[in-house]
Amino acid sequence: GAGVSQSPSNKVTEKGKDVELRCDPISGHTALYWYRQSLGQGLEFLIYFQGNSAPDKSGLPSDRFSAERTGGSVSTLTIQRTQQEDSAVYLCASSLYRDNEQFFGPGTRLTVL
Amino acid sequence: GENVEQHPSTLSVQEGDSAVIKCTYSDSASNYFPWYKQELGKGPQLIIDIRSNVGEKKDQRIAVTLNKTAKHFSLHITETQPEDSAVYFCAARRNYGGSQGNLIFGKGTKLSVKP
Numbered sequence: 001g002a003g004v005s006q007s008p009s010n011k012v013t014e015k016g017k018d019v020e021l022r023c024d025p026i027s028g029h030t031a032l033y034w035y036r037q038s039l040g041q042g043l044e045f046l047i048y049f050q051g052n053s054a055p056d057k058s059g060l061p062s063d064r065f066s067a068e069r070t071g072g073s074v075s076t077l078t079i080q081r082t083q084q085e086d087s088a089v090y091l092c093a094s095s096l097y098r099d100n101e102q103f104f105g106p107g108t109r110l111t112v113l
Numbered sequence: 114g115e116n117v118e119q120h121p122s123t124l125s126v127q128e129g130d131s132a133v134i135k136c137t138y139s140d141s142a143s144n145y146f147p148w149y150k151q152e153l154g155k156g157p158q159l160i161i162d163i164r165s166n167v168g169e170k171k172d173q174r175i176a177v178t179l180n181k182t183a184k185h186f187s188l189h190i191t192e193t194q195p196e197d198s199a200v201y202f203c204a205a206r207r208n209y210g211g212s213q214g215n216l217i218f219g220k221g222t223k224l225s226v227k228p
């Protein structure tokens with residue numbers, strides 16, 4: 001079946017611009033996660049959605065970062081006024097429930113010039 | 114909060130040799146320890162996991178061991194093959210009185226298997 005998909009696969013933007021990254025989780029998965037992977041670093045947790053509950057935003061690095069999940073399915077991660085340090089691969093994952101295996105998408109590589 | 118340290122950062126082995134990657138964690142309440150494999154241009158994929166009520170788990174050429182007292186866990190790959198070349202991440206997750214926390218990842222190990 002279809003896995004987690006993300007778009008775009010690559011995004012180049014200028015400093016100060018806003019960007020939106022999209023994640024389509026596996027159908028039926030109630031949990032959705034966003035991670036950031038900087039060069040040579042591990043995965044840094046950003047935000048977690050579970051069903052219709054309020055998201056866990058504890059990993060968002062600043063108020064320039066926000067995310068929403070519409071209808072319990074598709075999610076969008078928005079970065080406002082991008083900075084060069086935002087350059088990274090942004091990974092989305094979904095799982096059936098929180099305690100189940102997380103399936104990752106291929107990521108969006110963001111480059112801020 | 115939880116902190117996961119992973120070593121080595123790079124590992125090169127000859128095909129057929131074994132590879133061992135080690136991780137330590139700081140939070141004694143962590144009870145779930147997955148390992149992910151990330152190939153170039155792809156997202157991480159779960160290859161094996163272990164929970165704190167088990168000391169060792171095997172799946173064909175892959176095994177994971179857990180020492181709760183020392184707070185470290187290791188990934189063992191035997192009879193390595195070129196297709197094992199990838200970046201491997203360990204992670205830990207704690208249980209908050211029945212509620213799961215978030216996965217905390219190590220910084221990864223780049224494994225190269227030379228034919």
